[in-house]
Every structure is written in structure tokens, then in C-alpha cells.
Amino acid sequence: MANYTPMIEQYLKIKANNRDSFLFFRLGDFYEMFFDDAIKASRELEITLTSRDGGGTERIPMCGVPYHSAANYIKNLVEKGYKVAICEQVEDPKEAKGVVKREVVQLITPGTVMEGNMLDEKENNYLASISQFDLDTFVLTYNDLSTGENSAAIIETGWERVVSELFNRPIKEIVIAKDLPEAFQQDLMERLQVTLSFAENTEISSELTQLVDHLTDSRLKQGFARLYHYIQSTQQRALDHLKPVQFIELNEYMMLDMYSKRNLELTETIMKKGKQGSLLWVLDQTVTAMGARKLKKWLERPLLNHRLLDQRYQIVEGFMEDFMSREAVRETLKSIYDLERLAGRVAFGNVNGRDLLQLKNSLEKVPQLLSILLACNQKEINNLAKTIDPIQELKTLLENSLEQDPPLTIKEGGIIKTGFHEQLDEYRDAAKNGKQWIAELEQQEKKATNIKSLKIGYNRVFGYYIEVTKANLHLLPEGKYERKQTLTNAERYITPELKEKESLILTAQEKSVDLEYRLFLELREQVKAYIPQLQHLADQISEIDVYQGFATISEQQAYVRPTFNKNRSIAIVKGRHPVVEKVMKDGMYVPNDVTMNESTDMLLITGPNMSGKSTYMRQLALITIMAQIGCFVPCESASLPVFDKIFTRIGAADDLVAGQSTFMVEMLEANHALTNATENSLILLDEIGRGTSTYDGMALAQAIIEYVHDQVGAKTLFSTHYHELTALEETLSNLKNIHVRAEEFEGRVVFLHQIQSGAADESYGIHVAKLAALPEPLIDRATIILKELEEKQGKEKKAEVIQTDESQLSFFVSEPSLNQSREHQSKSEQHLRKELQQLKLMEMTPMEAMNALYQLQKKASEEG
Numbered sequence: 098m099a100n101y102t103p104m105i106e107q108y109l110k111i112k113a114n115n116r117d118s119f120l121f122f123r124l125g126d127f128y129e130m131f132f133d134d135a136i137k138a139s140r141e142l143e144i145t146l147t148s149r150d151g152g153g154t155e156r157i158p159m160c161g162v163p164y165h166s167a168a169n170y171i172k173n174l175v176e177k178g179y180k181v182a183i184c185e186q187v188e189d190p191k192e193a194k195g196v197v198k199r200e201v202v203q204l205i206t207p208g209t210v211m212e213g214n215m216l217d218e219k220e221n222n223y224l225a226s227i228s229q230f231d232l233d234t235f236v237l238t239y240n241d242l243s244t245g246e247n248s249a250a251i252i253e254t255g256w257e258r259v260v261s262e263l264f265n266r267p268i269k270e271i272v273i274a275k276d277l278p279e280a281f282q283q284d285l286m287e288r289l290q291v292t293l294s295f296a297e298n299t300e301i302s303s304e305l306t307q308l309v310d311h312l313t314d315s316r317l318k319q320g321f322a323r324l325y326h327y328i329q330s331t332q333q334r335a336l337d338h339l340k341p342v343q344f345i346e347l348n349e350y351m352m353l354d355m356y357s358k359r360n361l362e363l364t365e366t367i368m369k370k371g372k373q374g375s376l377l378w379v380l381d382q383t384v385t386a387m388g389a390r391k392l393k394k395w396l397e398r399p400l401l402n403h404r405l406l407d408q409r410y411q412i413v414e415g416f417m418e419d420f421m422s423r424e425a426v427r428e429t430l431k432s433i434y435d436l437e438r439l440a441g442r443v444a445f446g447n448v449n450g451r452d453l454l455q456l457k458n459s460l461e462k463v464p465q466l467l468s469i470l471l472a473c474n475q476k477e478i479n480n481l482a483k484t485i486d487p488i489q490e491l492k493t494l495l496e497n498s499l500e501q502d503p504p505l506t507i508k509e510g511g512i513i514k515t516g517f518h519e520q521l522d523e524y525r526d527a528a529k530n531g532k533q534w535i536a537e538l539e540q541q542e543k544k545a546t547n548i549k550s551l552k553i554g555y556n557r558v559f560g561y562y563i564e565v566t567k568a569n570l571h572l573l574p575e576g577k578y579e580r581k582q583t584l585t586n587a588e589r590y591i592t593p594e595l596k597e598k599e600s601l602i603l604t605a606q607e608k609s610v611d612l613e614y615r616l617f618l619e620l621r622e623q624v625k626a627y628i629p630q631l632q633h634l635a636d637q638i639s640e641i642d643v644y645q646g647f648a649t650i651s652e653q654q655a656y657v658r659p660t661f662n663k664n665r666s667i668a669i670v671k672g673r674h675p676v677v678e679k680v681m682k683d684g685m686y687v688p689n690d691v692t693m694n695e696s697t698d699m700l701l702i703t704g705p706n707m708s709g710k711s712t713y714m715r716q717l718a719l720i721t722i723m724a725q726i727g728c729f730v731p732c733e734s735a736s737l738p739v740f741d742k743i744f745t746r747i748g749a750a751d752d753l754v755a756g757q758s759t760f761m762v763e764m765l766e767a768n769h770a771l772t773n774a775t776e777n778s779l780i781l782l783d784e785i786g787r788g789t790s791t792y793d794g795m796a797l798a799q800a801i802i803e804y805v806h807d808q809v810g811a812k813t814l815f816s817t818h819y820h821e822l823t824a825l826e827e828t829l830s831n832l833k834n835i836h837v838r839a840e841e842f843e844g845r846v847v848f849l850h851q852i853q854s855g856a857a858d859e860s861y862g863i864h865v866a867k868l869a870a871l872p873e874p875l876i877d878r879a880t881i882i883l884k885e886l887e888e889k890q891g892k893e894k895k896a897e898v899i900q901t902d903e904s905q906l907s908f909f910v911s912e913p914s915l916n917q918s919r920e921h922q923s924k925s926e927q928h929l930r931k932e933l934q935q936l937k938l939m940e941m942t943p944m945e946a947m948n949a950l951y952q953l954q955k956k957a958s959e960e961g
């Protein structure tokens with residue numbers, strides 16, 4: 098063990114308790130880091146690594162950041178998922194005996210940041226916790242420290258659902274028990290890429306009781322205790338703004354698994370991971386940050402309850418029909434500040450005069466908002482308005498106390514309004530009008546004594562004095578004046594009043610600043626008492642913002658109010674994909690119907706590549722989700738069931754981080770859907786089986802279709818390239834074929850993006866290859882080969898799809914007939930055909946396609 102200096106010893110001791118954080122160790126005007134922290138921080142922050150002698154045999158690596166600019170460095174580290182422990186000097190160095198005492202005063206972690214510049218204003222910043230109770234039972238809890246929101250849910254269906262739930266929210270950090278299985282911990286880091294922190298369950302303290310007392314299930318209380326314990330230990334300060342824990346009954350919301358949320362690009366796109374191009378991007382017409390956060394929450398949890406949905410719809414409809422009111426609401430909301438986060442900062446003692454002024458200005462707008470809402474011709478909107486408390490006594494308090502233009506700092510005065518506090522007014526008067534006041538006193542004294550030459554002067558030794566010439570001394574009354582100085586022909590006096598005023602004048606500035614600071618702190622305390630009311634108001638205002646946003650986008654994009662039916666049928670007339678439509682030029686999007694009555698559970702969609710199969714499937718899911726969050730939907734009319742869950746297997750899932758092949762991911766996603774869906778769910782399966790060899794893939798696809806059809810009964814859209822599967826319509830009574838129409842025009846394929854009933858009768862692969870500008874000779878040759886193959890095979894292709902009986906899941910017709918049909922083909926022809934079918938033209942470069950075709954041609958001529 099090295100013989101370190103006492104300061105380094107102190108550092109090591111503190112570091113030992115903060116192993117998983119960067120320790121910002123305060124040394125004078127710098128935060129210093131040592132040893133491995135220094136090496137890592139210098140790399141992450143791009144700052145110079147130096148070293149210092151610490152008493153050991155080797156110099157100690159060191160790097161530091163100035164105290165005044167530390168915020169940006171901290172932000173940088175926290176955004177990268179690290180934690181930072183702030184270690185301050187907690188005694189005056191002048192009074193310290195030996196090494197100055199230091200303590201960690203705050204732990205800044207990705208899930209507990211409060212500083213405005215580290216938070217995305219339109220997004221919640223969640224810290225979550227997981228507590229496992231038995232193999233399949235978990236309690237999840239959430240906290241957003243910046244808004245004070247707390248919630249908890251129980252999951253009794255296993256780990257996968259836990260991950261899906263967590264994936265559904267913007268979570269920055271998860272608190273777990275050390276003994277949560279290693280595999281789970283690994284899974285969280287890989288799939289959710291969040292910071293993991295550890296805390297054990299603790300006793301339920303009295304502060305915590307207030308937050309969890311109403312929860313009936315003790316597991317929720319225990320789960321939240323873990324989270325609370327962690328917040329307390331990192332923050333070490335008042336947590337007055339934390340709201341009681343809201344129990345989330347997951348069964349009351351549509352379940353969106355993590356694949357669906359990603360595949361449907363609800364809040365961010367798969368490729369760019371940005372909001373632009375997502376459903377949220379289209380729908381977000383909110384004007385406040387609180388509204389934007391609320392919308393995101395609604396999108397994460399579509400509703401199942403008809404009554405609640407109806408309520409939302411009535412309000413949106415009210416705003417749709419009343420353009421003037423809606424515009425007035427939008428205008429008013431624009432001047433309302435983020436009350437929710439402000440309440441959090443009030444609790445943390447982080448607000449300044451300007452924040453309180455903004456609070457006052459916001460509260461001033463609320464009565465205006467209420468009168469607009471009350472004047473709306475829609476009962477639900479009026480009712481909503483009636484429940485809003487505009488907290489006018491707080492507004493009055495702030496109005497009476499705050500200056501018009503307070504500074505950013507809170508210790509330099511200029512915050513409290515004149516007239517609010519008598520003493521403060523006097524200080525200010527004294528400071529400002531000191532000379533005026535002295536002049537007035539001089540006049541009063543002259544008048545009282547009748548000495549015309551009496552004057553009041555000032556010098557640094559005696560301060561203010563009254564000077565009377567010797568000739569007039571006899572006019573001074575006895576006792577009131579105290580002589581201070583004698584000059585040749587005059588005497589200088591002071592009076593208690595003059596001295597009192599003098600000290601007022603001289604210290605007025607200082608005193609007024611001190612008093613203002615005290616008054617500001619008092620005011621802040623008073624505002625604290627309004628936190629729950631402010632939070633409630635913020636919640637209502639954010640809802641109004643979402644409603645007006647829904648109405649705004651619905652009018653802009655001509656969305657309509659959907660109706661819900663209880664007979665499991667879908668009737669969408671001229672539906673559109675909200676995002677694709679928005680990015681396309683006006684009128685370019687081709688609307689399509691979706692018709693699935695009670696007895697149609699599955700639509701099997703065929704059609705060429707690029708024709709719009711996945712867009713059609715996504716369109717249905719997005720319309721469904723929009724409908725279940727209370728937004729109008731892009732179509733001419735829609736009657737929908739309320740779906741309990743949505744499962745999707747769409748597009749090229751890229752889960753290579755987890756080391757899984759695309760095909761494996763496809764199977765996992767399909768499995769997730771098959772095992773969790775109910776007959777009230779919606780399943781979208783796009784090109785299942787594409788990731789493996791043709792027969793293998795086709796066999797799986799058919800088996801999956803049959804399973805969903807017979808066992809699950811969920812409404813399902815299944816798109817496929819395997820035209821052979823369309824024969825299933827004859828045997829599966831609830832399955833219907835539809836296809837995307839494409840037409841040939843002068844030898845080229847033209848995508849009409851129109852959905853029609855029945856199966857597509859041609860493969861357009863070669864035409865798509867043509868669109869992709871593959872060399873013409875290659876296209877010609879492929880056309881010939883295709884023709885030859887088709888002639889040889891005739892219509893036998895369709896016959897290959899077996900009409901399964903219950904006991905048999907086999908895919909092909911019985912061996913003898915198969916052999917018969919294949920007797921005509923030489924082995925090589927079969928081989929060629931298979932190879933041609935397996936060519937993934939869309940995934941090839943023209944050169945690769947050319948080579949592949951050349952090889953085929955070579956083989957064909959060799960055989961020939």
C-alpha cells in the first residue's frame with residue numbers, strides 16, 4: 098500500500114463509496130479527478146491528462162475542470178450514461194485542521210438530472226426500477242424527478258413483458274437489486290442501452306408512506322421503496338414535489354410490444370432514430386412542452402376503455418368544430434410556461450425571480466384560457482374547464498411581490514416589488530432618495546430652529562452632521578443636539594434621528610439586498626405550498642394542449658372521427674398512412690380500404706415488391722393506434738374494434754447488437770405474437786419466412802397462417818411473396834386474399850398502390866429488376882428463363898400447397914403425386930428453377946445480378 102498524502106487518502110476513501118461514478122473532487126477553483134477516473138475522463142471529455150505527486154512511488158494521473166464551467170462537462174458525461182459524484186469542501190479551509198473536510202453532496206445520474214440544459218423539454222426523463230418477486234412477477238416503478246411524476250405497475254407474465262414495458266418509455270436509468278439474474282442485467286444493457294444502478298429494498302419511511310399509502314398491493318410499495326431509496330441517496334435534499342405513486346393497471350391499455358413500437362416508428366424512426374418521420378412527428382401539434390410530453394405518454398399507452406375514448410373524442414370534436422376557440426386556446430397556451438418542471442424546481446429550491454415571474458405570467462393567462470373553454474359549444478370542454486383551479490391567490494401573491502424585470506441572480510436584489518414590504522421600501526427609499534431626504538431634513542431643521550444658515554453636511558469621520566454658526570448657537574434648543582466637532586466659527590451636531598437615517602442611508606443598499614434575498618426565499622417557500630395545485634393545473638393544461646393538437650392536425654390532414662364496434666369488424670374507407678401521406682406531395686398517396694368483417698380474420702396480401710404491402714399493413718396499425726389515443730384518423734370513415742394488443746413483424750429488423758440473425762429475430766417476433774395474441778389483437782406479419790430457403794420459408798409461413806387462423810383468431814394481415822399460399826383461401830374459411838394492383842405498361846410495371854380482392858396472379862420480380870435499371874440483356878434473358886420455367890411447370894405451382902387435414906401439418910402434396918409432377922423435369926431444370934427463385938434481386942447490385950444470371954445461363958446451356 099502506497100504511502101499517500103492525507104488528501105489522496107481522503108480521495109481514495111470517498112472514491113471507495115462511489116466506485117461507479119466519476120468523482121469530481123473539489124480542490125480550490127477546480128474539480129479534479131485522479132487515477133482511472135482521470136484517464137477515462139480525459140478521453141471522454143477531451144481534456145489534458147496530467148499527473149501529480151501523491152506520496153506514492155509513482156505519480157498519480159490527474160485531470161480537472163474549472164468549477165465555473167463544470168456544468169457542461171457534467172452534462173457531457175451524464176449524456177453518455179455516466180454518473181458524476183460532486184464532492185465539495187464542506188468546511189472553511191481557513192478553519193480546517195489538516196485536510197479540509199470533503200463530502201459528496203450530490204450524485205448526478207442520467208435518470209436524476211434536474212438541470213434544464215440536460216433535459217429535453219419535450220420528453221420525460223424517467224428513472225425506473227425493477228423488483229422481482231417470483232419467476233414471472235415483477236414490479237416496475239417510474240419516477241421523473243423533473244416533474245415529480247411517480248408510477249408503478251405489476252407484471253405477472255414474465256421478463257419479455259418487462260422489457261417491452263420499459264422499452265415503451267424514455268428511460269435513462271434503471272435501479273435494480275444486485276441479485277437480479279445476470280442474464281436480465283445483460284439483456285437490459287443490450288436491448289435498452291440504459292445505465293444500471295443498484296439499490297436494495299428498504300423500510301418504508303414516513304416521507305415515503307405519504308407517496309405509497311394508497312396503494313393496496315404491498316409489492317408496489319416495496320418496489321417503489323427501492324426507487325425512492327435511490328433517489329434520496331443521490332439527491333440528499335428535499336423531495337417535496339414528488340407526487341403520490343400512480344398505479345398503472347396495464348390491462349387498461351393496449352399492449353404494444355417493443356417490436357411494434359419500433360417497427361411502426363411511433364416515436365422515432367428505425368434508421369435515423371429521430372422524431373422526424375415518426376407518427377409522433379405528424380401528430381405533435383402541441384404548443385407547450387408539457388403538452389408534448391403528455392402526447393408522447395398517450396402514444397405509449399393507447400386506451401381500451403370506450404367511455405374514456407368517447408370523452409377524448411368529444412373534446413377533440415369540439416375543438417375541430419370551433420376553429421376560433423381552438424386558435425385562441427393555442428395562442429393562450431403559447432404564453433404558458435412549463436409549470437410541471439417549474440414545480441419541481443421550486444421544490445428543489447432552484448428557481449430565480451424570472452422563473453417566478455414566468456409563473457405569474459402563466460397564471461395570469463389561465464382565466465383567459467378558462468373563459469375560452471367555457472364559451473366553447475361543447476359540454477365536455479366546458480366540464481373540463483370547470484374542474485380547473487386557476488390558483489389565483491398564488492397569482493396575486495406573485496403579482497404583489499415581484500418586480501417586472503427581475504435579474505437571473507437571486508442575491509443582488511431587484512426581485513421584490515415596491516409596496517410589498519414596508520421595511521424594504523424604506524431601505525430602498527433611503528438608498529435612492531438619501532440626498533433628497535437630507536435636504537428635506539435641512540429645511541425642517543431650519544424652520545424649527547429659525548437658523549437660516551443651518552446646514553447638513555457629511556464627512557467620512559463623523560458621517561452626517563448639522564452645522565450651526567457660533568452666532569446662532571443660542572437659537573438651538575437644549576438637549577436635542579449632541580455636539581460632535583467644534584470649528585473656529587461653527588459647531589457640528591448630530592441628532593439620534595440624523596444618525597438613524599444615516600445608518601439607513603449608508604447601509605440601505607446592503608440591507609435592501611439582504612432583505613430582498615430573505616423575502617425571496619420566503620416567497621419561494623410560500624410557492625412551495627402550491628406545488629400539488631400547480632402540478633394538477635399543469636396536467637390539465639397539457640391535456641388541453643394535446644386535444645387542441647389532435648384537432649389541429651385532424652383538420653389540416655382531413656382526419657375523421659372513427660367509431661368503435663363490438664363485433665370485431667374493421668371497415669376503413671379510403672384509409673391513408675399518416676406519415677407517408679404527409680411526406681408525399683398533395684394527392685399522391687393512394688387511399689385504400691380495409692374490410693374485415695366478423696368472419697374475416699386474416700388477409701393474405703400478395704403483390705410485387707415495392708407495391709405498398711408493408712405500407713398498407715402499417716397504415717392499419719397506425720390508424721388503430723391513433724383511434725385508441727383519441728385522435729381522428731386518416732380516412733373517409735372508420736369503424737374499428739378496440740384492439741387489446743398489437744404485434745408486428747415488419748421490415749428488416751436489425752437486432753444484430755444482440756448477436757441474432759435476421760431470421761432468428763423474425764422467428765422471435767413471430768413467436769412473441771403467436772403466444773401472446775388474443776382474438777382481440779391485431780397481428781401484422783410481413784414476409785414471414787423470407788429469411789430462409791424457399792421451401793423452408795414457405796412451410797413456416799403456411800404453418801404460422803394456419804396456427805393464427807385456427808388457434809389465435811386475431812385479426813391478422815399477412816403479406817407474402819409466396820403466391821402458392823393464396824390457395825389457402827379455399828381451405829381456411831376466415832382467410833381472404835387481397836393483392837396490390839400493379840399494371841404493365843409498355844413492358845414496364847406501374848405500381849398503382851391499390852389494394853384489390855383476390856390474389857396477385859403474376860410475379861413482378863423481373864419488372865422490379867428493370868426499374869432498378871439492371872442491364873437490358875439480363876432482363877431479356879430472365880424473361881425467357883421465366884417463360885420456359887412457367888411453361889414447364891404450368892399451373893402445378895398452386896397444387897403444391899397442401900390442403901392440410903388436422904393431423905397433418907406437412908406442406909406438400911403426397912409423395913407419389915409430387916414425384917409424378919416432377920418426372921417431367923430433369924433434375925437440372927429443377928435445380929435451375931430453384932436457384933432462379935431464390936435470387937434476391939432487390940438485394941443485389943446490377944453486377945451481382947448479372948453474374949448470377951450469367952452462371953444460370955452457363956448451367957442451362959451446359960445441361961442443354
Ligand SMILES: Nc1ncnc2c1ncn2[C@@H]1O[C@H](COP(=O)(O)OP(=O)(O)OP(=O)(O)O)[C@@H](O)[C@H]1O
Nearest residue numbers: 685686687688705706707708709710711712713850
Ligand atoms: N398507398 C400508397 N400510395 C402512394 N404510394 C405508396 C402507397 N403505398 C406505398 N407507397 C410507396 O411505395 C413504396 C413501397 O412501399 P412498401 O415498402 O409498402 O412496399 P412493399 O410491397 O412492402 O415492398 P417489399 O415487398 O419490397 O417490402 C413506399 O416507399 C411508398 O413511397
